[in-house]
Amino acid sequence: MLKRKECHQFAVEPCTPAIGGRIEGCHLSELDEKGAGDLREALWEYGVLFAAKQHLSFEQMKQTAHIFGERLEEHSFAPTIADEGHPEVVKIERLKGSSAKTTTDIWHHDVVSLTHPNIMSILQADQVPFGADTMWASMTMAYDRLPYAMKLLYANLMIEHDSLYLALRHDIGGSGITPESLAALAE
Numbered sequence: 001m002l003k004r005k006e007c008h009q010f011a012v013e014p015c016t017p018a019i020g021g022r023i024e025g026c027h028l029s030e031l032d033e034k035g036a037g038d039l040r041e042a043l044w045e046y047g048v049l050f051a052a053k054q055h056l057s058f059e060q061m062k063q064t065a066h067i068f069g070e071r072l073e074e075h076s077f078a079p080t081i082a083d084e085g086h087p088e089v090v091k092i093e094r095l096k097g098s099s100a101k102t103t104t105d106i107w108h109h110d111v112v113s114l115t116h117p118n119i120m121s122i123l124q125a126d127q128v129p130f131g132a133d134t135m136w137a138s139m140t141m142a143y144d145r146l147p148y149a150m151k152l153l154y155a156n157l158m159i160e161h162d163s164l165y166l167a168l169r170h171d172i173g174g175s176g177i178t179p180e181s182l183a184a185l186a187e
Contacts, residue, residue, distance in 0.1 A: 010024060010031075012024070012045075012049070019136055023042070023049050028064045029054075029063055047140065054124070058084075058089050069118075073088060
């Protein structure tokens, strides 16, 4: 049975038995050290957290992201707002034109081609386009429900993620991919 979790500065209401919790009762930019610890624990427990009506500034987003680690990801080829002083903030928008493609319309994990990918991302919608939908899946629960033989098979596989294929498949070249930026993906 799903049970509401009471924390120091907020509560978490479970969304589904598999994944997700809604944060209630706080603004993420106002968490103290104990609240930050509770937020880290909640992310590990629920897999994805939703906090409605936060309206975080870019500085507040980065402050919240620092709860999960010192280093903030600077995306290798996605458009950022570096010109506004925030190279860690990726701007996701629908591209115009009949040949425009996006990589956000497929199941993906953010920046898994890196040796040490980020452990979380903050997504905040300023405008939600009609028909847009974002979904999450628990790979932990999917793995837990596999037969033991499949778990053994996967335990011995080595997987390599290649963002070059992703960039070429989705025609991201128009967003500034260079040989140097592709080489940076391998680091």
